[in-house]
Amino acid sequence: MREQNDYIVYVKDLTKVFGDFVAVDKINFRVEKGEIFGFLGANGAGKTTAIKMLTGLLAPTSGEAVVAGFDVRREPEKVKYNIGYMSQKFSLYDDLKVSENIRLYAGIYGLSRKEIKRKSKALLEELNMVALRDKLVGELPLGWKQKLAFAVAMIHEPAVVFLDEPTSGVDPITRRQFWEMIYKASVAGTTIFITTHYLDEAEYCTRVSIMVDGVIEALDTPKNLRLKYGADNMQEVFVLLARGEHTLQGKIKKEK
């Protein structure tokens, strides 16, 4: 049997209750190092609540979650140093320059002055943004901002990066480039935990979980999921699951 610490994300019976509403109901899953883990679900399915618990923003009601080897309940501070986070809302400061944004986040994550210098340079070169270093982030096109935000979220070399709908509102070409960055990071050993509304993106994930009404309804590789539900693409799988038509109970509920 493998230890829970062998996984980058280890979740057992994780539950969050708000009043008498069960937002997340005893979910279980494990994410391995270097995986691109797609975390799907309709709005209100409990995705955001689950991510908030994994990133230490929300305390679980019960259950266990170990992220990057640290228990989110007992060592939230250590978890924070070892994860990156990029939200659907834009996460950089528009009124700061590109270089200032990089320096700020590197500083917040406790990098030394020397490291900050080295990292900023490498990051700008990698993104082809050296010439833009003194531009205000607010003046950049959205696609550039998203790529920069992703790179900044990884500046402290976290074990796992949580991406909460990072590509919403971005044009197809930039999305494509964004996914290339994600692949690169995953090959380099960083685990990616991503939520998205674009179901074609789900096909790019190593494994995909689909949450419905607070529980994980399905979890497998995109290929296996398609085969299992006899669907042509992830879109069909998702619609099938989210509507609850795959179970007998769901069918009865639907017909009522």
Added chain:
Amino acid sequence: MNALLAFIKKEFLHIFRDPRSLLIIVGMPIVQIILFGFAITNEITEAHIAVVDPSRDEHTTALTRKILSGKYFILDEYLPSEKQLEQSFLKGKIKVGLVFEPGFSQKLERGEHPQIQIVTDATDPNTATTLYNYIRAITADYALALHPSKATPGGIDIRTRMLYNAQLKGVYFFVPGLITIILMLISAMMSSISLTREKEKGTMEILLVSPLKPVMVIIGKVIPYVFLSLLNGTVILLLGVYVFHVPIRGDLVLLFGEIILFIITSLSLGILISTKVETQQVALLISLMALMLPTIILSGFIFPIENMPLPLQMISNAIPAKWFIIIIKNIMLKGVGMAYIWKQTLVLTGMALFFIVASVKNYKTRLE
């Protein structure tokens, strides 16, 4: 520590890159002090006066000349009789009418008591009372010079001394009040807006996921504003002392200590507001409506608290500015030490602690 420094640096960049913030922080104190210092004053000068003087004798002309010789009154015209006075008042030409009894000097020489009537425009009661007092004082002065013995009826000699502000200058009163208002405004309003902006833009979420502790986020937000408020307080004090000649009679160290205490109280109030609201607009509205108005009206800055109805007096106790105005006036104008203002200092400290504890509690619950 490095993380905090990086954060503080970012905060300064926000302020210096935003023209509106800069305008509020740099422009407002200067505009306000010049407005209050020059335009708004309760001292009245150059009030127009009409004189009705049928006899135009030795004493009436001498007294009239004495009244007109200062900077307080300007002669509008001599009127033949009291009846024309009203026309002048209605036209807004004069603020005061001065009416001498016919045969003024003769009566005075005979040892009788000739009468002077002072008519004022009481649509503005404060001005009317002030002008009446000026003339009364000048007349009493004149009478005293005339008959040193008779001017003390019943042997009681009243000698007035206006302590701490002998010339009754309005600026003495406004400069301490203005420092209070501006510190309150910059500290509470700017900090609450800047924190809600992080919430609105979504960057707060990133900060909360980061290893930067919530307390550090708050401290990082507060430090630039402590610094800027202190700078502003100093600028107003300098303007007060060198442009308006307001004295600082007390200890400078004590004065700045109290200013810092008040800045911390205001900042913590601003943070408390920001924990309760979600958008910058609401934060601005609350800072302006719920903080500025009561601070200006109920703090004793403009209207004396003693004259307010009891419920308002009780509310004024909850306003930090009320206590700070007492402290700063006492230090600047009376030159007192801690022994005389420890009560107010204690109240402010208590308020600051309350706001800080409440804000930290509110921030924690956001994380739970």
